[in-house]
Amino acid sequence: MSRRVYASIVSANYLAHALVLRDSLLLHQAEARFELLLVERRSSALVHKLQSLGLKARFAEDLGLAQFERLAFKFDILELNTALKPSFLRRLFEEGCEELIYVDPDICFYAPPLALEEAWREYEVLLTPHALAPILDGERPSDIDFLRNGVFNLGFVALRKGPTAQAMLSWWENRCLGLGFNDVGFGTFVDQKWMDLAPAYFEGVGILRDKGCNVAYWNLHEREVTRLGEEYRVARQPLVFFHFSGLNPATPNVLSKHQTRHAIEAGTVLQGLVANYAKALQTAGLGQYQGLDYSFARLDDGQAITPLMRRALCCQGVNEVHPFAAQSAFQRELRRCGLHAGPAQPAGVRTANLHALGWKLRLADGMVRLLARLMRADRMAQLLRYAALLSREAHLASVLLRRPLRMDHLPRE
Numbered sequence: 318m319s320r321r322v323y324a325s326i327v328s329a330n331y332l333a334h335a336l337v338l339r340d341s342l343l344l345h346q347a348e349a350r351f352e353l354l355l356v357e358r359r360s361s362a363l364v365h366k367l368q369s370l371g372l373k374a375r376f377a378e379d380l381g382l383a384q385f386e387r388l389a390f391k392f393d394i395l396e397l398n399t400a401l402k403p404s405f406l407r408r409l410f411e412e413g414c415e416e417l418i419y420v421d422p423d424i425c426f427y428a429p430p431l432a433l434e435e436a437w438r439e440y441e442v443l444l445t446p447h448a449l450a451p452i453l454d455g456e457r458p459s460d461i462d463f464l465r466n467g468v469f470n471l472g473f474v475a476l477r478k479g480p481t482a483q484a485m486l487s488w489w490e491n492r493c494l495g496l497g498f499n500d501v502g503f504g505t506f507v508d509q510k511w512m513d514l515a516p517a518y519f520e521g522v523g524i525l526r527d528k529g530c531n532v533a534y535w536n537l538h539e540r541e542v543t544r545l546g547e548e549y550r551v552a553r554q555p556l557v558f559f560h561f562s563g564l565n566p567a568t569p570n571v572l573s574k575h576q577t578r579h580a581i582e583a584g585t586v587l588q589g590l591v592a593n594y595a596k597a598l599q600t601a602g603l604g605q606y607q608g609l610d611y612s613f614a615r616l617d618d619g620q621a622i623t624p625l626m627r628r629a630l631c632c633q634g635v636n637e638v639h640p641f642a643a644q645s646a647f648q649r650e651l652r653r654c655g656l657h658a659g660p661a662q663p664a665g666v667r668t669a670n671l672h673a674l675g676w677k678l679r680l681a682d683g684m685v686r687l688l689a690r691l692m693r694a695d696r697m698a699q700l701l702r703y704a705a706l707l708s709r710e711a712h713l714a715s716v717l718l719r720r721p722l723r724m725d726h727l728p729r730e
Contacts, residue, residue: 320414321416323350323418325338325352325421326399326405326422327398328357328394329363329609330606331423332606335372335422336372336601337597337598337601338351339351339372345427352374353374354375354376354380355376355377356377356397358612380408386638386639386641387630387640390627391628392497392627393624395507397613399471400494400508403486403493404494407483407486410483416475416476417476418476420472421472421473421562423472424473424558425558425559425561425594427548427556428549430527430558432525433525441477441478441480441481441482441521442475442485443476443525445531446468446524447463447467447469448536449526450538450539454538456578457578458534458576467506467509467510469509470509470535470560471508472531472560472562473560474512481522482521485515500709503709527554528551532558532559533573534575534576534579535562542559542590549590561591563575570588616648617642618643618644623656623657626651626656628713629651629711629717633721635718651718654717710723711723
């Protein structure tokens with residue numbers, strides 16, 4: 318295997334993103350080796366599609382992880398894609414790679430990452446913070462968002478093989494496979510939040526402060542994108558890669574659904590950058606791939622798997638090894654307790670878009686006021702605290718299944 322490897326992880330709906338990422342990488346580093354992990358069930362159709370695209374990829378099952386079916390069931394698509402990241406990187410080290418650069422599929426390269434050469438002389442692990450300077454304008458994302466979701470953005474991590482990098486990967490893999498949930502209330506945000514601890518736990522973990530790396534909506538307040546001839550620049554240095562997190566290619570005039578700070582103005586360099594990326598995705602076949610079904614989204618009889626069903630697998634005493642089997646004892650118990658009801662992917666609600674709930678929000682507020690009057694406001698506050706606890710991890714499923722709440726932080730195997 319090549320000494321240096323670039324790696325990314327996708328499910329089938331992001332294949333166009335993987336193509337654009339790979340092509341942008343090879344445009345600026347023709348000798349680069351690109352490895353892709355596909356988080357889907359292996360099928361002849363997908364194997365043929367990868368071959369036709371010229372994408373070298375391995376399937377998640379090829380990582381050889383114990384009880385992979387349980388992992389694929391307990392995690393949703395985002396959680397599984399991110400939980401497998403340290404396992405994938407560790408496997409690449411085992412296969413002979415010496416330098417690893419992981420990048421999310423919604424990244425595009427505009428120059429080679431030369432800053433890594435010097436940084437790797439001192440550090441084995443390199444992370445990029447969401448921002449290098451605070452901004453207190455009341456818009457999103459803010460310091461509070463970074464505290465919730467993680468100081469570092471794990472759409473990028475660079476590793477040089479050595480004792481620190483390997484020890485960090487082993488710890489990170491354990492936490493991601495066990496507790497890699499998208500559950501901010503519980504204190505976890507997929508693979509990302511864990512890395513807040515890495516600089517304290519491991520010597521040899523460094524912060525890459527090159528402003529041309531991992532440019533995105535979360536740091537544009539400190540990094541104006543300009544152009545000099547054919548070269549994109551940031552802070553008078555080359556733009557190395559831009560992270561188009563939260564971009565809907567169908568509406569390239571909106572930078573990201575996750576932010577409120579930046580508007581894209583017509584005729585600006587940023588507008589051209591985003592429009593060109595959106596066009597590249599469409600050319601790469603976005604319309605063909607983005608509607609593809611996720612192969613871990615249904616039971617073997619075709620029924621959609623709900624979030625509560627996934628979390629129920631983590632309840633104390635649940636040892637089902639075939640969770641996708643519709644007629645298993647586990648699935649029969651879920652049906653009996655009403656955990657099969659509800660949409661597979663409920664509409665996302667963020668603090669930034671609560672106003673969109675309209676009458677539903679007003680109705681909920683009215684119910685809260687009524688309950689507070691009936692049972693006293695202080696008791697209502699205690700009930701809400703308990704409700705918040707039940708909303709985390711597998712606690713609601715545990716109550717419905719009459720299992721004790723798991724309050725330990727051991728891996729949910």
